[in-house]
Every structure is written in C-alpha cells, then in structure tokens.
Amino acid sequence: MTTQRGSGVSRRSALRTVGVAALGGVAGCVGDGAAPVSLLSAGSLARTFEDHIGPAFEDATGHRLDGEYYGSNAVMRRVEDDLAVPDVITSADATLLRDRLYGTVTDWDVAFASNSLGVAYNPETAVGQRLADGTPWYTVAAESEPGVIAISDPDLDPLGYRAVMAFELAAAEHDLSNFRERLLQRVYREPAEPQLLAGVESGGRAAAIAYKNMAIEHDLPFVAFPPAYNFGRLAFADHYATVEYTTDDGYTATGRPVIYNATVHQDASNPAAGRQLVQFLIDNPTLLTDTGLTVGPQLPRPHGTPPEAITV
The missing domain is CATH 3.40.190.10 (Periplasmic binding protein-like II)
Incomplete structure (x- = not known):
C-alpha cells in the first residue's frame, strides 16, 4: 500500500507539452471566431479537460471547449434520452459507452487513457x-x-x-x-x-x-x-x-480495467472540430499523463471503424 501526494499541473506547464502543430497544422488555420466544441464527459476528467486539455486544445486549434461533466452512466442516460447532443462524448468505462451508444449515436470510439483506484x-x-x-x-x-x-x-x-x-x-x-x-x-x-x-x-x-x-x-x-x-x-x-x-x-x-474512450455524436453540430478533439487526445499522451492518467503501450487504440480523419 503506497501513499503519495497529489501535485497539481499548471495550465502554463500543460501548454508547454503541446506543440502548436500537434494537429498537423490546424493551428493558425482557424480564427478567433471558430465554433466551440461541446463535450459531455466523465466527471473524473472535469479538471483534466477544463484546466489542461481544453486550454491546450484551444491554443492549438482556436476551438473553445464547452464541457459538461457527470458520472459516465449519467452521461449515457443524457445522450440516450436526447437531453444532450454533444459533439464529443467520453466515458470512464469504454464498454459502457459501446453497450449503450453503439447503433444509435455512434459506431466507433478511441480508447485513450487508463486510471486506477485508491x-x-x-x-x-x-x-x-x-x-x-x-x-x-x-x-x-x-x-x-x-x-x-x-x-x-x-x-x-x-x-x-x-x-x-x-x-x-x-x-x-x-x-x-x-x-x-x-x-x-x-x-x-x-x-x-x-x-x-x-x-x-x-x-x-x-x-x-x-x-x-x-x-x-x-x-x-x-x-x-x-x-x-x-x-x-x-x-x-x-x-x-x-x-x-x-x-x-x-x-x-x-469488473474491468479503467479505460477512457471518446467518440463523436453522429448528430454533432460541429463534427469536424469534435474529431479534432479526439485526435488531440490521441496525439498528446504526455498532456494526459501529466494530469495523473496512464497511457500504456496498448493505448490509444480504436474500436469499430473511426472516420478517416482519425489516425491512431
């Protein structure tokens, strides 16, 4: 049994880990008026997205991240009940997303990080x-x-x-x-x-x-x-x-290992930017590990058939 002290990661240090060219030259191609990306995400990623991924993604692409955060089962219920139609959906249980949303709002996802309990x-x-x-x-x-x-x-x-x-x-x-x-x-x-x-x-x-x-x-x-x-x-x-x-x-x-995955809603209002966000998660494992997540040798990995814009 090990005890360790959490250490916060500043926005400035997070941004240092992400190159402006992380998305293949997307940065600089969109102006300040780029449409935001809506995100419905596992609550355990709230600070990760709001304090680190979101600012870095906006810096790289010009797209602001508008996130809502709930328990992943609550996320699935909101999508199933048409209470939310986000551009990007993430889950802290990859199988949960596939069981609940495949065949209705998506047919693919990318597993991008793992975690552990204590x-x-x-x-x-x-x-x-x-x-x-x-x-x-x-x-x-x-x-x-x-x-x-x-x-x-x-x-x-x-x-x-x-x-x-x-x-x-x-x-x-x-x-x-x-x-x-x-x-x-x-x-x-x-x-x-x-x-x-x-x-x-x-x-x-x-x-x-x-x-x-x-x-x-x-x-x-x-x-x-x-x-x-x-x-x-x-x-x-x-x-x-x-x-x-x-x-x-x-x-x-x-019971199964903690695996986070992400997909784009088939009725997303900004699907291109949603795919950019998923690609950003794929391309920036250091940004994820700096916030306490794990990206092992088996991650990231696709499931289903991601669109051509997604490269894993």
Whole structure:
C-alpha cells in the first residue's frame, strides 16, 4: 500500500507539452471566431479537460471547449434520452459507452487513457491521520463513522460501481468478513462525481474512493489500492471480471480495467472540430499523463471503424 501526494499541473506547464502543430497544422488555420466544441464527459476528467486539455486544445486549434461533466452512466442516460447532443462524448468505462451508444449515436470510439483506484484523503481528519500513519485502508474504513468516507453513486458512475466491486475484491484479498456490506452501510454516496473530492478538501468528509488523477488534480494524499482491486492493470482483467454490479436502470457492469474512450455524436453540430478533439487526445499522451492518467503501450487504440480523419 503506497501513499503519495497529489501535485497539481499548471495550465502554463500543460501548454508547454503541446506543440502548436500537434494537429498537423490546424493551428493558425482557424480564427478567433471558430465554433466551440461541446463535450459531455466523465466527471473524473472535469479538471483534466477544463484546466489542461481544453486550454491546450484551444491554443492549438482556436476551438473553445464547452464541457459538461457527470458520472459516465449519467452521461449515457443524457445522450440516450436526447437531453444532450454533444459533439464529443467520453466515458470512464469504454464498454459502457459501446453497450449503450453503439447503433444509435455512434459506431466507433478511441480508447485513450487508463486510471486506477485508491483512497484520497484529508490528512487533517482522524481518518486521514490513520491512513497517513500507515494503518491499512480497509481497517480504517471498516472502523469509520457513517458518512465520513464517500464513494460516487454506483448507479450513476463507473467510479461508484468500481468502488463497490473493489470492496468485494478486497474482502477476498484480505479475508475480511462481510466487508462489502459493512462499508456500503457506512459510506456516503455522492451523486455528482465532479464534487466527490470537494468535501474531502474542505474537511467535511475525511476520504473518498477516487481515481489517482482526481487526487493529483485536487492535491490530496492518495493511498493506492493494490493491482488485485485497483482496476488499473490489463493483466488482471480476468480477475476483475469475477465481480459485477447492476445499476438501478438494469445495466449490469462486469469488473474491468479503467479505460477512457471518446467518440463523436453522429448528430454533432460541429463534427469536424469534435474529431479534432479526439485526435488531440490521441496525439498528446504526455498532456494526459501529466494530469495523473496512464497511457500504456496498448493505448490509444480504436474500436469499430473511426472516420478517416482519425489516425491512431
């Protein structure tokens, strides 16, 4: 079990990592009046897009990024119910997007980054002090007061249902009796994923099950889960698949590695710029890794048949 301190990445340093020619000479070809790109994205990427990718993309192309951020299952529901028709859609669960949106709003996507789970915490709280002292997270969590540790709502967000799955896998890994059930009786379920760590930052909550990049973006200490239940290792895919969670709308998610993917809505109002944004994610892995995401040797990779404008 390792503890590490998040370190924020400034807009200026992020921009240094992106060449103006990153999109093959697109920069300089569009003026200040270029139409914005609308984005409906996994909430765990909110600060990544708003503070880093968005400014760098605008600097390179002239297109401003207009983003909305929810749990990925909530993103899919908004698209399915025609509540939003964004240019670009991203998900923190690649299979979720394919299961819910293929055949209706898209037939392709590009997987571009991965992530891993752990506990982000406030070191000034009693729970945080125990974690900082090296007490196993599962001991601290099992002995915590109700409501002081948060998870994202598992019915709205893959981070939430992965937290529930992690509790189940951790119980088997550490021989913990009724661990999943005990934790689900104690944790607070945050319905708005982008707000998951706000309460931890303020001290209103002591800790939250979060992705590594979220802890880094919020400059919070982070106890990394081991590979057996951090959902960050492709080599553990079969092990992760031994657990599942069914959301309140009937979608059954099987445990799988955290893979982010992106696609362009078939009815996008600005599809060309949407494809440029997807290509920007492909072409700038350093910008992603600087914010705490992982881009391994198997990423990026296409699924389905991306348009010719997308080169992976």
